[in-house]
Amino acid sequence: MKSWRLNAFGIENLTLDDAPEREPGPGEVLVRMKALSLNYRDLLVVRGQYDPKLSFPLQPLSDGAGEVIAVGEGVTRWKSGDRVAGIFMQGWIEGGPSEEKAKTALGAAIPGVAAQQVLFDQEGLVAIPDHLSFEEAATLPCAAVTVWHALFTSGKLAPGETVLTQGTGGVSIFAVQFARMTGARVFATSSSDEKLARVAELGASETINYRSIPEWGREIRQQTNRIGVDHVVEVGGAGTLSQSLNAVRMGGHVALIGVLTGGEVNPVPILFRNIKVQGIFVGSREMFEDMNAAITEAKMKPVIGETFGFDDLPKALRRMESATHFGKIVLTV
Numbered sequence: 001m002k003s004w005r006l007n008a009f010g011i012e013n014l015t016l017d018d019a020p021e022r023e024p025g026p027g028e029v030l031v032r033m034k035a036l037s038l039n040y041r042d043l044l045v046v047r048g049q050y051d052p053k054l055s056f057p058l059q060p061l062s063d064g065a066g067e068v069i070a071v072g073e074g075v076t077r078w079k080s081g082d083r084v085a086g087i088f089m090q091g092w093i094e095g096g097p098s099e100e101k102a103k104t105a106l107g108a109a110i111p112g113v114a115a116q117q118v119l120f121d122q123e124g125l126v127a128i129p130d131h132l133s134f135e136e137a138a139t140l141p142c143a144a145v146t147v148w149h150a151l152f153t154s155g156k157l158a159p160g161e162t163v164l165t166q167g168t169g170g171v172s173i174f175a176v177q178f179a180r181m182t183g184a185r186v187f188a189t190s191s192s193d194e195k196l197a198r199v200a201e202l203g204a205s206e207t208i209n210y211r212s213i214p215e216w217g218r219e220i221r222q223q224t225n226r227i228g229v230d231h232v233v234e235v236g237g238a239g240t241l242s243q244s245l246n247a248v249r250m251g252g253h254v255a256l257i258g259v260l261t262g263g264e265v266n267p268v269p270i271l272f273r274n275i276k277v278q279g280i281f282v283g284s285r286e287m288f289e290d291m292n293a294a295i296t297e298a299k300m301k302p303v304i305g306e307t308f309g310f311d312d313l314p315k316a317l318r319r320m321e322s323a324t325h326f327g328k329i330v331l332t333v
């Protein structure tokens with residue numbers, strides 16, 4: 001079977017190699033991967049900007065879906081033929097985060113899913129919704145679970161509330177979709193008017209080009225009768241947080257998720273305006289299962305911007321680097 005390996009930092013140091021086929025041991029499940037998806041984190045990992053102390057070779061990527069082809073002794077949760085996806089942190093089953101759970105993240109702390117076959121512990125998988133293809137299900141483990149955690153577990157999003165999303169990448173498009181599923185009003189930003197037209201089709205009622213309106217935080221405050229939005233799904237990081245603090249209402253919730261931009265932040269508005277800033281690092285299997293139940297009920301379909309072949313991982317990462325995509329980038333295995 002084939003597997004991708006990162007041999008040193010840099011997209012040019014990825015190689016597609018032959019790897020031995022493995023048998024599942026006690027409690028293990030062998031999955032024939034059918035589709036993978038990219039996260040911005042994968043780009044950071046490959047470039048050496050995520051964890052400079054990673055050891056090589058590393059099998060990259062955290063997100064994938066496939067079919068169970070063999071189970072080891074004592075496996076009770078799965079059988080051959082089951083359609084599954086891996087959970088981002090293999091050891092975060094339920095409850096809150098911990099240092100130990102964070103050390104089980106696929107594709108950095110432990111080997112990832114960029115292979116034709118992957119061995120998982122039986123606890124590290126969820127069943128995927130029946131109405132989703134493997135490609136659609138492969139988009140869920142990191143970006144979608146992170147948004148679920150941000151908006152529902154942390155933010156307790158309710159119908160009629162307002163949500164601000166930034167840009168049109170994987171995380172932000174899930175944020176638009178989950179907010180609309182709940183009956184929330186969405187304010188979406190992007191660098192591109194064409195992408196804003198697409199995000200409006202997904203249900204964003206207000207759209208703002210952050211390039212043509214650099215003071216978009218104030219603009220959004222105006223558009224909400226000077227109150228501000230209830231929730232911000234913050235993916236820009238230091239370079240966008242000041243605008244987000246202008247856009248959010250007094251006592252509102254900012255889910256700090258991304259690190260796409262650099263800059264400086266004045267923390268004073270956080271205290272003067274009683275803003276709840278919550279860091280989010282993906283989520284648990286329990287959150288993934290709750291999210292899948294909601295996705296199934298709503299028959300929600302993730303938005304795939306572009307699909308590549310398994311052999312095209314370097315090309316797919318370069319597409320992500322160019323930020324020309326909309327929603328998720330997927331690889332068919």
Ligand SMILES: NC(=O)c1ccc[n+]([C@@H]2O[C@H](COP(=O)([O-])OP(=O)(O)OC[C@H]3O[C@@H](n4cnc5c(N)ncnc54)[C@H](OP(=O)(O)O)[C@@H]3O)[C@@H](O)[C@H]2O)c1
Nearest residue numbers: 040166167168169170171190191258259260280281282323
């Ligand atoms: N904490 C966590 O657990 C977690 C989980 C998942 C992702 N993340 C982080 O979240 C961020 C997004 O990840 P992703 O996988 O969704 O990335 P992605 O698919 O590559 O999305 C990138 C998009 O972000 C938008 N963007 C770039 N600069 C921006 C800016 N200054 N203001 C607003 N939007 C901007 C662009 O959208 P337009 O082209 O529309 O402008 C770009 O296409 C990354 O920093 C990633 O590391 C964190």
